[in-house]
Amino acid sequence: METDATIDNLRIDGDRLWRSLMELGAIGATKKGGVCRLALTDLDRQGRDLVSAWARSEGMSVTVDQIGNIFMRRPGRNNALPPVVTGSHIDTQPTGGKFDGNYGVLAGMEVVRTLNQHKIETEAPIEIAVWTNEEGSRFVPVMMGSGVFCGAFTLEHAYAATDTEGKNVKDELQHIGYIGEQKSGDHPIGAYYEAHIEQGPVLENADTVIGVVPAVLGLAWYDCTVTGFESHAGPTPMEIRKDALQVSTYIMQEVVAIARRYPPYGRGTVGAVQVLPNSRNVIPGQVKFSIDLRNVSDALLDGMNADLDAYIARTRAETGLAIELLRVSYFPPCPFHPDCVAQVRAAAAMLGYATMDVVSGAGHDAIYAARVAPAGMIFVPCKDGVSHNEIEDAKPEHLEAGANVLLHAMLASAVVAK
C-alpha cells in the first residue's frame, strides 16, 4: 500500500538512464560521437532487440504490429483499461545523435524500471512504444509507423516506400524480423506522452529545465514558379524587362514579412531557389523556389496562407508575369490535449523544476498519436539547440528531470492503485 506522499517521492535513476542511453548509442556509433542507425537496417534490428530484451527483463510483454511498431506492456490492475503509453523512435539520421528519439523510449524504460523497483501498481497498464521510421531518412514518409497507426496513410503505402537502392519497407521489415501480426492501429491508447530533446535553443537560452509543449507548429509547403523572359543583360532596357528573379525577391521578402505579422510563432522560410538559366549576363527567365509557412493554430496558419495568396495575386497583376503557386504539402497544427499538457505542468511543479511553454517546430510521433488519444510532450534542453547532428548532446541532469516529469505525468494518468 503506497501513500500519496511516497508516490510523490518517487524518482527515476538518472545514472541508469544515462547508461542505457550510452549502451543503445553504441549500436551504430560514429567516430564523431553520433549514431547512424537508419530505419530497418541490421543496426535498427540490434537496437530493437536490445530495447525489447530490456523490456522482457522487466517482465513486460512485447507486441509488434504490421508496420513494425513495438509495444512493450507493463500490466495494470485493470487490464481492460486502455494503457497509458509513452514512446518515441530509435532510428536516427545518417549523422544523428544519441538522444533524438532514443531518449523518449529509454525515459519510458526508466519509468517502468522505477515502478518495478518500488513495486508500484497502476490501475491502467503502462506501455512503451517504439515507432518505426520516424526520421524518414531512408524511407519517406517521415513518422511512418505512427502515421500508419493513426490512419494518416495506408499500410500498403508505407510498405511500398523504397530506399535509394530500391529496397522496400515490407521486405526490410521482414528481413530484420519486425513485421508483426497485430493490425496497425488496432491498439487502444488511453493517453500518450513523449519526452524529447527540444532540438532548438529556447530552453537552453532561458536556462530552463522543462519545456511544456502546448502544440506542434503546422506547416504549409509551396512551390512557387515565376516566369519572365530571358534576354541579354546589356542591350535590354530596364523598362521592358520581365525579370523573374527580381519579382521573386519581392515574394521572398513578403514570406518573411508575413511570418512577422503573425507572432510569436509565425515562421516563413524560402529555403531552396532555382534560377534559370542562372547565367551572369542573362535576365532570369524563370525562378522556382520553395515557401515554408508555419504557425501554431489553424486560424493563424490560414491567415498566413491567405496573405500569401493575396500578395501573389497582386504581384501577378502589377508585374504581368506568370506566377504559379502550388501547395505541395500540408500538416495541420497539432494542439496537444489540455489534460495531458496540464499533467506535464503539474508534475514539473510538484518536482520543483522550472518550466516554460515551448512549441515544437519539428515533427514527432506524438502528433500522430494525438489523432487517436489525448497526448502531450515534455521537452528538455539540448546543447546549443543542435540536433540531427553527431554533436547532439544533452546534460544527464536535464534528461533525468524530464524522465521524472514523464514518470509523474504517466502516474497521474494511469492512476496509482492504492
Ligand SMILES: [Zn+2]
Ligand atoms: Zn525525434
